[in-house]
Amino acid sequence: MDIHQFYDEGLAHASYAIWNDGEVALIDPARNPQPYLDFAERHGVKITAVIETHPHADFVSSHLELHHLTGATLYTSALVGAEYPHQPFDDGDRIALGNVWLEAINTPGHSPDSICVLLLDFQNKPHAVFTGDTLFVGDVGRPDLREQVGNITEKSAALARQLYRSTREKLMRLPADVVVYPAHGPGSLCGKNMGEARHSTIGNEISTNYALQPMDEDEFVALIMEQQPFIPRYFEYDVMLNKKGAPAFRASIETIPLFPSPSAFDTSVLVVDGRPQTTFQSGHLAGAYNVPDGLRFETWLGSIVKPGERFYLVAGDNQQLQVLIEKVAKIGYEQQVMGMALATGGNVQMARLDEGHFAKSQKDYTIVDIRNPDEVASNPIFANSLPLPLPELRTHVAGLPTDKPIVVHCAGGYRSAIGASIVAAALPNATVFDLGVRIHEFNPVG
CATH class of the missing domain: 3.40.250.10 (Rhodanese-like domain)
Known part of the structure; x- marks a missing residue:
């Protein structure tokens, strides 16, 4: 019995291959099926099962394509209402993989249809749990992504209460040495406080994870609901695409x-x-x-x-x-x-900022801060800047004043490139500057 983790840095997404006795089960595969096909060929094993822990919001899965390419059976909770050929996989259901088993545990909270997958060894002893977006290293899944999308919708507060019970009544009751393999790491927007490690144990999470510390249900709900990151526009779309199969x-x-x-x-x-x-x-x-x-x-x-x-x-x-x-x-x-x-060049150039003048005369500019609200609140940089988070910029850009040159900034320089181009496209008669990495001169801690 062996476990291999595939990791996509861009989406901070982890997927898994569990193989035993010539068979492989995949959990939460990414959009490109080729790495999994190559893995199976390299090890001389056959992909027989593909398990989806829930309809993912942040990436598109290759589960349906893998089914067509390999004949593997697809498994997911009956609650998903999946539109692709599948075998329902819910509490207590098992998949044999040689002489070991994969068992479903329904763990609603991140979504109403979330499951975790428990790996039982040949002695029927819990060895590892693949927690999807329910439990991360140092965090738990956010509960606010399924209020308006999916086969089952649920208010975020109600999902947070379900997450409290899923963690306390199911995952935290597993043996302390059970290895935790989550679907995401730091940088993912499916949680808010993920640790750097790519796997953990139940015991370590009970000891160190802020969300698993002793507290009552109301305290947990309040803690989990606060300061969740923004929700990208594409999340609802991906839930429905994964429910259908890409x-x-x-x-x-x-x-x-x-x-x-x-x-x-x-x-x-x-x-x-x-x-x-x-x-x-x-x-x-x-x-x-x-x-x-x-x-x-x-x-x-x-x-x-x-x-x-x-x-x-x-x-x-x-x-x-x-x-x-x-x-x-x-x-x-x-x-x-x-x-x-x-690209073949172009007929438009971005204006170049006179840094000296800006440093001395910030009042002569309209400064647009496109960082997230929590970033702005915890670390204000420029007095009288206009906070306008990048995900909302297209909606509100037309309302920016154009009587002065506009300077767009973020925390490190990447987002400001996007934001400045959006402002310049929407306000072609305005002078727009991207402060870029020069923000560090004004924000040494950024």
């Missing part, structure tokens, strides 16, 4: 047309330019949004572009273009891409 990864990408240059684009359609911010600022198409290729590209793309909104994708070279379209597909947005092209 189209094949590679085939879906290959249907996207490649244009000879961006000049062939329909000018009424949004352009997402994934080049570095300095390159973008030197020349880009009018109205383009700059979402630089980076560790959180998928999250920010899905936070500013709405589900169903059509767009073009631009990159600096073919390799980057391939990387970006695969990242787009991780959240199911490849179906919205009308075409791709390599």
Whole structure:
């Protein structure tokens, strides 16, 4: 019996292969099925089961494609209302994997249909638990993602109460040495306080996890509900796509047309330019949004572009273009891409900020702080700046005053590239500056 963790840094997503006696069960696979197929081939084993702990909000799973490619049986809770061929997998149900077992534990809280998967060894002893988004290292799943989407919807406070009972009555009663394998690590928006380690134990979590400390249910609900991160626009879309089952990864990408240059684009359609911010600022198409290729590209793309909104994708070279379209597909947005092209400069440049003048005369600028509200509250940087979180910027940008030059900043320089391009696209007659990494001169602790 062996366990292998696959980890996607960009989405901080962990998926798993458990293999024994020539058979493999996969838990919460990512959109691209190839790493799992390669793994099975490399070890000379057959993928016989794919388990979904819940319909994921932050990424698209390859469960349906893996079923078509391997014949593996798909398992998920009956509460999901899954539209793909599957075997219901709920409390006490078991899957044999040679002489070991995988057992379902219903653990509502992050979602009404969440399950955890308990691995029992050949002596029927609990060895590990795959906790999906119910329990993380140092955290628990947020309860506010299923108020309006899914087969079953539930208010966040009610889900928080279910999460209290799931942790106390089920997971915390497992033996202390049971290994905890969660579906996410730090950087994921499915929790708010995840630790750096990629696995833990039940005993360690009971000792150190803030959410598992002694408290009554009301205290737990209040604690879990406070200061949850923003919800990207694409989350509801991905829940429904995972409930249905996504189209094949590679085939879906290959249907996207490649244009000879961006000049062939329909000018009424949004352009997402994934080049570095300095390159973008030197020349880009009018109205383009700059979402630089980076560790959180998928999250920010899905936070500013709405589900169903059509767009073009631009990159600096073919390799980057391939990387970006695969990242787009991780959240199911490849179906919205009308075409791709390599950048050929552009007719618009971003203005360059006179740092000396800005440092001495901040009153002469409209300063827009696009950090999250908790960041702004805990660490104000500029007096009289306008707080406007990046996920809300497109909705409210038209209301920004344009009588003075606009300076956009975040905490480190990445988000400001996106935000400044959104402001410049919406207010073409305004002078817009991206403070970028120079924010560190004004915010040494950022």
